[in-house]
Amino acid sequence: MFEQRPNRDSEIVLVGRSNVGKSTLMREITGHSVDTGQKPGVTRKPNHFDWAGPDFMVTDLPGFGFMNGVPEDVREQIKTDVVRYVEANADKILVGILVLDGKAAVDIIDRHSGPDEIPHDVELFHFLRDVDVEPVVAVNKMDKVDDEEERLNDICDRLGLYPPWQQWQETIAPISAKRGTVDALDEAVRHHLHEAGRDDLFQFF
Template structure:
């Protein structure tokens, strides 16, 4: 399932729990329609979108976490595949975008935090950092959040970034993908492409 990556040097990946809006965001970035569904776990294998004339691909990796009708073993396998994919392609990944549901993310993180367990999204974010992949937290569905600054400060805090969140605008990007409001994410990704000396790719964001 994870073997169909196009032979491209540069890559931006989207990651996150099921049903946070990754496929909708992918559609906004690429202008290309992907299968999105109200049911978690629609994307089970990576969606790659590459531009024929450019040595570049955007990849929407499968969602993880609870999926209705998907056995726990299979959910774990998806997570393992995501980690392996990142480890294998890390030198080529210019940005890893962890997509969060702005309304639910803090509750989910806090619910899964105990002595033995780090929440999956926090773990993934730190994995990106360990692999030297520039990480961006795309906090989606912000149209459903009343206290935006407070919520984004909480996000910063849970991911080990000292609030206020506004000092992390290359890392924390509040968006509403469904309404096409993704400019903060585009700016953050462009900053990382610039840092990688890939100004040629900034036109895609």
């Protein structure tokens, strides 16, 4: 399922847990309808959206983590596939957008933090950096968060970024994909596209 990657030299990927709103964000970025479901784990294979003009695409990778009714070995396989995909294509990936649920992320990270456990989200953030893919954390569903500043500082803290979050605006982007409020993400992505000499892709962000 992961093998049929369109032949594109530049790519932006969306990664994250199931049910954080990746497919909704994908639709917001591309203007293209993507299957979304009420049940987590609907996206099981990469959704590529490639424009006919430039040599570029945006890819929504399957969500990982707990999914109702999905056996653990399948969940682990999805996570492995996502990691392998990013690793194999790292030299073509301009930005890795890690989507978090702003309302639940801190609780989930804290619940899975322990001496022998690194939370998936934190692990993925550092993994992107390790393979030289610029990470942008899209903190979604911020319209449902009461204390935005505190929540974003807490997320920075969990990711090993020194708060306040405002000094990480190329990395932390508070958004509400459902409401179409994604300006902070566009700004962050454009920063990295500019650094990569790809201002030609601004038209998509």
